[in-house]
Amino acid sequence: MKKLFALLLAVVMLMGLAACGSKNTEEKKTEEGIKVGLICLHDENSTYDNNFIQALKEVQEELGLKDDQVLIKTNVDESDACYNAAAELVDAGCDIIFADSFGHESFMIQAAKEFPEVQFCHATGTKSQTEGLDNFHNAFAAIYQGRYLAGVAAGMKLNEMIEKGTITADKAVIGYVGAFDYAEVVSGMTSFFLGARSICPTATMKVTYTNSWFDIAKEKESALNLINSGCVLISQHADSEGAPKACEEKGVPNVAYNISTISMGPNTALISSKIDWSVYFKLAIEAVMNGKEIPTDYCGTMAEGAVKLTELNEKAAAAGTQEKLDEVQAKLESGELKVFDTKTFTVGGKELTTYTADVVDEGDFVPETEAIENGEFAESVKRSAPYFDIKYIDGISAL
Amino acid sequence: MTNEKHVKEPLFHITRRTDIKPLAAWGIRLIAVVAALIVSALVIVTITNYNPIEVYAKMIEGSFGSERKFFILLQNTAMLLCVSLAVTPAFKMKFWNLGAEGQVLVGGLASAACMFYAKDSLPSWLLIIIMLVTSILSGIIWGVLPAVFKAIWRTNESLFTLMMNYVAMQLVSFFIMVWVPNGSSVMGVLNQKSESGWLPVVFGQKYGLNIIIVALLTVVMFIYLHFSKQGYEISVVGESENTARYVGINVKKVIIRTMVISGAICGLAGFLLVSGTNHTISKELAGGMGFTAIMVSWLAKFEPVMMIFTSMFIVFLQKGAGEIATAFRLNESVSDILTGIIIFFIIGSEFFINYKINMRSKSKGAE
Numbered sequence: 001m002k003k004l005f006a007l008l009l010a011v012v013m014l015m016g017l018a019a020c021g022s023k024n025t026e027e028k029k030t031e032e033g034i035k036v037g038l039i040c041l042h043d044e045n046s047t048y049d050n051n052f053i054q055a056l057k058e059v060q061e062e063l064g065l066k067d068d069q070v071l072i073k074t075n076v077d078e079s080d081a082c083y084n085a086a087a088e089l090v091d092a093g094c095d096i097i098f099a100d101s102f103g104h105e106s107f108m109i110q111a112a113k114e115f116p117e118v119q120f121c122h123a124t125g126t127k128s129q130t131e132g133l134d135n136f137h138n139a140f141a142a143i144y145q146g147r148y149l150a151g152v153a154a155g156m157k158l159n160e161m162i163e164k165g166t167i168t169a170d171k172a173v174i175g176y177v178g179a180f181d182y183a184e185v186v187s188g189m190t191s192f193f194l195g196a197r198s199i200c201p202t203a204t205m206k207v208t209y210t211n212s213w214f215d216i217a218k219e220k221e222s223a224l225n226l227i228n229s230g231c232v233l234i235s236q237h238a239d240s241e242g243a244p245k246a247c248e249e250k251g252v253p254n255v256a257y258n259i260s261t262i263s264m265g266p267n268t269a270l271i272s273s274k275i276d277w278s279v280y281f282k283l284a285i286e287a288v289m290n291g292k293e294i295p296t297d298y299c300g301t302m303a304e305g306a307v308k309l310t311e312l313n314e315k316a317a318a319a320g321t322q323e324k325l326d327e328v329q330a331k332l333e334s335g336e337l338k339v340f341d342t343k344t345f346t347v348g349g350k351e352l353t354t355y356t357a358d359v360v361d362e363g364d365f366v367p368e369t370e371a372i373e374n375g376e377f378a379e380s381v382k383r384s385a386p387y388f389d390i391k392y393i394d395g396i397s398a399l
Numbered sequence: 400m401t402n403e404k405h406v407k408e409p410l411f412h413i414t415r416r417t418d419i420k421p422l423a424a425w426g427i428r429l430i431a432v433v434a435a436l437i438v439s440a441l442v443i444v445t446i447t448n449y450n451p452i453e454v455y456a457k458m459i460e461g462s463f464g465s466e467r468k469f470f471i472l473l474q475n476t477a478m479l480l481c482v483s484l485a486v487t488p489a490f491k492m493k494f495w496n497l498g499a500e501g502q503v504l505v506g507g508l509a510s511a512a513c514m515f516y517a518k519d520s521l522p523s524w525l526l527i528i529i530m531l532v533t534s535i536l537s538g539i540i541w542g543v544l545p546a547v548f549k550a551i552w553r554t555n556e557s558l559f560t561l562m563m564n565y566v567a568m569q570l571v572s573f574f575i576m577v578w579v580p581n582g583s584s585v586m587g588v589l590n591q592k593s594e595s596g597w598l599p600v601v602f603g604q605k606y607g608l609n610i611i612i613v614a615l616l617t618v619v620m621f622i623y624l625h626f627s628k629q630g631y632e633i634s635v636v637g638e639s640e641n642t643a644r645y646v647g648i649n650v651k652k653v654i655i656r657t658m659v660i661s662g663a664i665c666g667l668a669g670f671l672l673v674s675g676t677n678h679t680i681s682k683e684l685a686g687g688m689g690f691t692a693i694m695v696s697w698l699a700k701f702e703p704v705m706m707i708f709t710s711m712f713i714v715f716l717q718k719g720a721g722e723i724a725t726a727f728r729l730n731e732s733v734s735d736i737l738t739g740i741i742i743f744f745i746i747g748s749e750f751f752i753n754y755k756i757n758m759r760s761k762s763k764g765a766e
Contacts (some may be wrong), residue, residue, distance in 0.1 A: 043724075043731055073725050078585060080677040084471050091465050106588035106679065183584035211572065211584070312720065358581065365580050389581070 034096070034289050036070045037059075037089035039082060039108075040111070041101035043074035046214050047258040048239035052100045052123070054279035059285065062278075078103025086111035092119050095286045098123065098281070101213075102184075112136040120293055123277070124184065124268075126361040126385045129298050139280045140384035141300035143178040144191035144338050145332050146273030146307040148339045150255050151195020152328050153312065153321050154233055157253050158200040160318035167232055174205040175226025175399075177236035177243045179213045186238045187379060188388035191339050192235055192255070193396055198344070199324070205232055208399040216240040227252050229399060244269055253316060260310035270317050272310040279306040298372045299384035303333040340377035345393045352377070411682040411758045422613070424752045435741040442736060449727055461722025462715045472714055474606035477613040478672060480710040482685070482692040484613075484620045484703060485664035488657045490693070491624065491701045492637045497539065498560025500689025501567030502541040502662050505683075506534040506669020508571050510596070511589060511680035514673070515578055526596040532672050538666020539659050541567065546658030550651040564689070586679045598675035609675040616664070623701040633657055665689075665703030686712050698745070716741060 035192050038056050040049040053072060061072045071092060076085045079156045082104045090111070091095050096119040099108050112120040112135050117176060121137045122128070128138035140283040158172045174196060178185040197203045210218040219242025225248050235255040239265050248255035248265035256272040265348060279300050287294045300306020309329075312322055331337035338372040352372060359369035359382045371377050371387065379388050392398075440451035447454075462472040482499050489496040510530040517526050545559035575586050590596055601607035622628040636643045636653050643650050672684055695713060699705035719732030 045730075063426065067728060071725055073721070075721070075724075075731055078681060079679065084467075088465075088471075091467055102583055103585040103587075103681070105585075106591060110588065110591070154761055180582050180584050182584070185582075205756070317632060363587070 033069060033093045034065070034285065035092065036065070036285055037086070037094035037097040038070070038072045038090070039076045039085050039089070039099040039104060040072065040074045040096065041076060041078065041104070042214055042239070044238045047241065047256075047261075048213070049074070049100060051258040051274055052098075052277050052280045056098070056281055059280045059281040060255055062282065063285065076104070078107070078205055078210065080107065082107035083110050086120065087114070090115045094118065096121065096285060098284075100124075109133065109136055119284070119288055121280075121294065123280075124385055125310075126383060129383065130360060130362055137284070137294050137296055137298065138384055139152070139284075139295075139298040139300070140380065140381050140386070141275040141277075141306040142274065142278075142302060143275050143307055144187055144339050144379050144386065144388070145302040146275070146309060147191040148195035148198075149302075149309055149325060149329055149332065150198075150273040151192040151237070151273055152324060153193070153200055153309075153317060154235065154253070154255050155196040155199025155203060156318040156321045156324055157270060157316075158196065158233060161232060162202075169202040171230065171232065172200050172203045173231050174203060174224065175229075175231030175234045176205055176396075177206045177219055177222045177226065177234065177238055178209045179208055180211060181209055181391060183389040184386045185209075186239050186391055187388035188257075189235075190345075190388060190393055190396065191379075194339060194344060195328075197395060203395070205396045207396060212238070212276045214239045216242040217299045220246040221241045223247060224250070226399060260315045262311065266313075266315065268316055269313050270321075271312050274308055274310060275300070276306055276308045279304055280318070297384045299380045301333075302329065317372065338376045340379055340388065342372060342375055345395075347390055347393050349394065352390075355390065359383045359387050408759050412754050413754050413756055416527075416753060417756050419752060427751050428745065428748050431744040431751075432741070433681070435744035439740050440587040443733075447482050447727065447729060447733065452626060454723055454727065457726045458716075458719030461533070461718040461724075463721075464722070468718070470604060470606060472711070472718060473610050474716040475677065476707070476711040477606070477610045478668060478676070479688055479691060479695060479714055480670065480706055481613045481616065481668040482665060482688045483614055483695040483699075483706050483710055485661050485668060486689075486692050487620065487696045487701050487703065487706070488630075488633055489625065489661040490696055492654065492657050492700055494546070494654060494658065495557040495657070496542070496545075496560050496661055496666045497557050497693070498541065498545065498563045498689070499665050499692055500561075500685045500687070502538045502665030503669045503672065503685040503689055504519075504567040504571055505541045506538040506566070506666030507673045507680055508567070508574060508669070509533040509666070510673035511586070512574065512668045514596040514678075517596065518590060519595040523593075523595045523597070523599075527598065527674060530674055530711045533666070534670035534673075535663045535666040538662040538664070538669060540662070542658045542662020542665060546655045550654045568602045571680060571682050571684070586681060588678045589673075589680075590678070592651065596674060597678055598671075606647040606675065609671045612667075612671065614657075617703050617707060623704065624701075681682035694742075698749075713742075717729070753763070 001076050012278050027349060038052065040052060042049045044050045044053055055069060071089060072086045076082050086097055098121045100123050102124045105122050105127055108120045109121045110141060120137050121139060123139050125138040130135055161167045162169050162172060176189045178189060194207045202209055208222045208226060210222055210247055218266045219238045219240050223243040223246035224323050226234060233253045234243055234247050237257055244254050244256055244261040244264045247268045252268060253270050254265055255270050260275050260350055261269040280298060284294045356367040357369050358365060358367040359373040369382055377388055380386055441450045443449055443454050462626045463469055470731050482503060483555060486496050512528060513530040513533055539564055545556050545563065548554040548559060549556045575584055579586060598608045632648050632653050636650055640650050673680060691713060695706055695710045698709040720731060720738055723729055723734045724731040
C-alpha cells in the first residue's frame, strides 16, 4: 500500500511540474492581441447567461478575435469561485474580464484590487461609484424602455382578446413571475405594466416571486398558479423556460425576457425584450484595445441599440402590433415618451411628487437620493442598475 | 444465480471474493479507469470531433495548469475531504447521515452571523474563535437531533437528516433576507474592508490554514477510527447492533456521540468555508458537497487516508470538466457526461473486486 501512495504522489507531482513547464508558452500568446474573459453564473441553458454568451460571440466575430482570445467560464458560483475564475482568467492573459451576475460583484472587486492592470467589468452591479477603483466598472441598460415596449405588445393582445369577446375588459389581468422583490425586478414589472396599460386602460397585474433567478420547476408552477387565478397573459423576470412552456401548455400568451421564446411557444410567445450586451462588450473591449477609459458606470439605451425587442411572433400577436411598436419605439428613442412619467401612474391613489431611492450603495440600504426629476422617476440616470423599488403602483398587486 | 449445483448449470454464476490481494484490486481499478477513458474518448470523438488526447490534457491542466490552479485543487479537496471525514464515522456505524449539506450550512450560517453582527467591534482572533465555537455547536445541533430521535424513538435517520437540509436552506434564505433588506438575496463579502473574522493567510497561501486544519483532522480521524475504543465501538455497532449490546456497548450512547462528532466536523467545514474561503453565505455554500462526500467516503471504504485520494480525484474531475468547457467551448454537460462515465466505471469496478464471475464448466475466473 505504501508503495502505491508513493507512486500516486509521484505522479501527482510530475503532472504539476509538467504543467508548470508549459506556463511560459501560455504567457507569450497574450502579446499577439487582446484577450477577453467572461464569467457566467450558469451556462447556455439559462436564457440570462445565454444572452451574454451570444453577445460576446457576436463581438468576437465583429472584432475578428480568435476562440482562444475569448475565454468563457460558465457555472461560476457567486462565491470565492468567482474570484478564482477571475484570477485564472488573469493568469491566462486576459486584459479585460466581464462577469454577468449581481452576486459576483464583491469577488470581482476583490480581483480588481489584486490585479490593477486588468479591467474588470461587472454587469448589473451597484458599487463602482462608491468603490473608487480605476479598473472596476459597472454596466446595465435602460431595460425599462424595452419592458415598456414589450408591454405595448401585451396591451395590444389584451385589447384583441377583449374585442373578440374572449374576456371582458375588467378581466384583463396580467400575471407576472418575478425572481425576487428586488429593485431590478420591480422596475421591470412596473415598466412592463405601464406599457400594457398605455394600450389597454383596464389592465391590472398580479405578481408572484420564485425567490430564485433560475428554477425551471418553480417558474412553471408560478405561471400555472397565476393562470389558475385568472391571469390571461403572463410575463416573467426569471431566467428559465419554465413560464413560457407553462403558457404554451395552457394556450396563454407570454411575453418573455432575454431571448426569443418562439421556439418554446410557437402559438403563445408574443415577443421578448432584451439587453443587447454586445453594445457594451464592444465599447469596453475597444476601449482597452485603444488605451481609452471604460466608463465607471455605463447605462446603454434603446436609442444606442443596447435595449431591444426580439422578433415579433405574428402568429400569436394581435394585428397591427408591429406598427404600434415602431411608433412607440420612435417616441421612446426621441425622448418624447417617458416610461416613468409621474402623470401616468399613482401610488396609494396619489401622484408621486417625491421619492428617495437607495442609489449610493454603501451597504447600508438607506435611501438617500431624490429620484423624481422633471415629472418623471429618473430611472437608471444616477446609477445604471435600476432603483425603482416602489411596491406597488396602483394596478399591480401581489398574488 | 446461486451457488447450489443444479442439473442445468447456468452460463455463469457470481461468488463473493474474500481473499483478493490489494494489488489485484488496484489492477482491476486501473483497468476500469483505462476502460472509462477509452469509452469517454469514443464519446468525445462522436459528439465533438475533438482529439481526445487534447481533451484529457486540458483536463489535467484544469488542476495542475498553474500554481493557483493547484492550490484551488488542494483547497477544494480539503473542503470535500472535511465533509467526507464528517460523514465517515456515522456511515461506518451504518447511520445514514444524508444531512451533511445542512449541517455544513448551519455551521456556515453561524459564522456568517458572528461576522455580520460583530463587524469589527472585536479583535479578529477573538471573533474567529467565537465563530469556530458557534459553527461547531450549530453543526452538532443539526447532527444530534436526528440521532437522538433515532436512538430513543427509532425514527428513520435518512429521512430526518435529509429534511433537516431543507430547514437549513430556508434558515439561510431567511437570514439573508433579514440582513439584506433590498431583496437581492445576495449577501456580498462580509467585512471586506476590515477582513475581521477572516482566517489569516499562512505561508503566503490564502487557503493555507484550511488545508492544514483538514490534514490534521484526517490524521486525528484515522487514529480515532483505528486506535481508539470509541472507534472500535463504532465498528461493532455498524456490524451488528445486537452484538454490540451483547458485549455491553451502550448503542444509544454511541449513536448520539458519533453524530455529535459528525455534526461538529460539518460545522467546522461550514466555518472554514465562510471564514477561510468565501467570506459570505448563500444557500449554495455547501454546493452539494454533503452528498458528494458520501461517494468519497464509500469509494475509500471509510478509510480517512484513502479519502484524500478519492476526494482529490472527484475534485480533479470537476475542475477538469470546467477547464474543458472553457477551452473547447463545450457546454459543461459534455464534461459532466465524461465525469459520469469515469465514475460509473470506477464504482462498477468495485463489483468485480468484491465478486467473482464463474463461467460454466471449463473457463473459470473471468473478471
